[in-house]
Amino acid sequence: MLDGLGYFATAIVELFSPGTLFNVGWATLLGISVGMLPGLTATLGLALLTTLTFQLAAGDAVMILICMYVGAIYGGSRSAILLNIPGTPANAATALDGFQLARTGRAGEAMGIATSGSFFGTVVGMLALAIFAPLLAETALGFQSYEFFWLAVFGVVISGRLTGQGDPLKGWIAGFLGLLVAMVGQEGVHAYARFAYGNTDLAGGFGLLPVLVGVFGFTEVLWVMKNPTYQAVKDAAGSVIPRVRDVLKHWVTIIRSGLIGTFMGLVPGVGEDMGSWVSYAVARNTSRNKDEYGKGSVEGLMSAETGNSAAVPGAIIPVLTLAIPGSAPAAVLLAALFIHGVRPGPLIMIESPAFIFEVTAMIFYASAAILLFGLLLTKPMLLVLRVSHVKLMPIIFVLCTVGAFAIASRLFDVWVMLGFGVLGLGLRLLGFPMAPLVLGVVLGPILDVNLRRGLVLSDGSLAPFFTRPISLILWVVILITFLLGSEWFLKSVKSWGARIRSQGG
């Protein structure tokens, strides 16, 4: 088990070169900027960079993407603290205490805490990746089509439940719409072009990246232009160098939030947002100073930022070992790996065993970069928040257009981006979340092929889907998620409970 750490150290040394440091530097800075700007999410940053770097060598491109991912989730804490607007959805819990600290003139301290939290969170997640990913890959060798089918359903259902903004039904609808979008074009068993009607572009299917760039990029441009908000940023007061005492005092919170965040990232479809919220909730419930939470608690801020950053390596674990994404940005990373010819999945430890450790080493460089930039470049980075939205949006849209076109060089993809951007705006106006839609688009082909393959293997019997041990756990969790998300079930449980109590008492 500890061999992993040795390979990890070797990978760090092997990756070290001026070129690597250069890529780490600019990609992390870009990621932090993307994360800081409200509306530009890690998912969008990854989607745009995937299309723009696909001509680079696989190792360089993956490194750049990982730095963008780690940087963006961290960068979001800046706008959460200074503006009370989470830069990415994962930083919502950060705003609770971070903004309160900033209001009382402790913005610099808050940013320092967020930086050290993010750094240590990433480190905990990274060590978990090096230690547990090989074990998970080995376990997953026993997975068959039945398990992969349920994992795909699981990702969509859990993501829909958690991101449905209080209405799980809308989350599930978004997820299943995503699965349906993935059905367009040639299917993986008989190469029949579904819903193509003789159109060669449709037969090729909707590319994941044009869809993503549309839903996260173009939708966001439309949304921002519809709701113009101008913010003025005050200068951050105080030193950003976190006091060693603060870090040492909260070591239990750091380790606990790091582990919770990693686990939340690991579960398909859950991701950074929940990593942050659950870490925050657990920290509050176990804290001796519960009253301080929400009023500027250093511990609360530390737990939220440690939790979301730990979820990043966590979400990469299933990407590498199962080819199932742990979160929406991880779904883009998965697509990028396929584009670069890396084949993630249970066979990864057999086909390219070094790759897991290379990715872990890349996360190490990214975490070092956020620590360095976070502590040294505070003032220059605040300039990012002063950029006017009206000046920024046309640039974002030009990048969306280039990004949609770049992968396959077909203008059809630009139309796909435009179409999904408008669809995304409509869904957003109706209160549907976007993350399950993305997971649906990625998981669609996995669900499709594995359901049919499973049925062939079992000769049409549904029994293995329900009786194999891992399948059993997965479908039971899915069922419970559905039941807990449906009003009639909760109401019936309450009325039963009331009836039993009244009979008993």
Place this chain on the structure above:
Amino acid sequence: MRRDALTGLALIALGIGVVIESWRMPRFEHLGINPYTVPGIVPGILGAVLALFGTVMLSRTAVAWRRGNEVPPVAGEDEPGSTPRLLLTLILTVGYGGFLVGALPFWLATFLFVLAFLLVFEWRPEFRRAGRRAALVTYASTSLLQAVLVAAAVTFVFQRVFLVTLP
């Protein structure tokens, strides 16, 4: 509320449409393939699930109506904002992405788009007033400058540095 009902109806229609289309997909019986691998099976199931979700949404709305109590609006519904700004953005972006790109050289299309976007959205009514010439000149020249810079930088960086094919 009404939006939810209409969304429910739209989902039912979409779901049923998908089920019918999936049923009509070929089953390759003449090739003797395994009947569990026919292409229509998974989209058919997904269509049915979406129709079911649509029904739940519709019935939920109907129940709330019958009881006369409104379901509290969810986040995202009734967001404030300006529809004219949205429409203008749509016209500019779709005009650029859908029509200009591919028809004109990329740098020219991008220059025109960024310039038009900035001129439209940075415009302030007070520019018209007498004595505001300096502001008007700044507005026009910064827009022009940004348009030139964006068009040049995007074309150069992606073509030369990232080696990406531009439209």
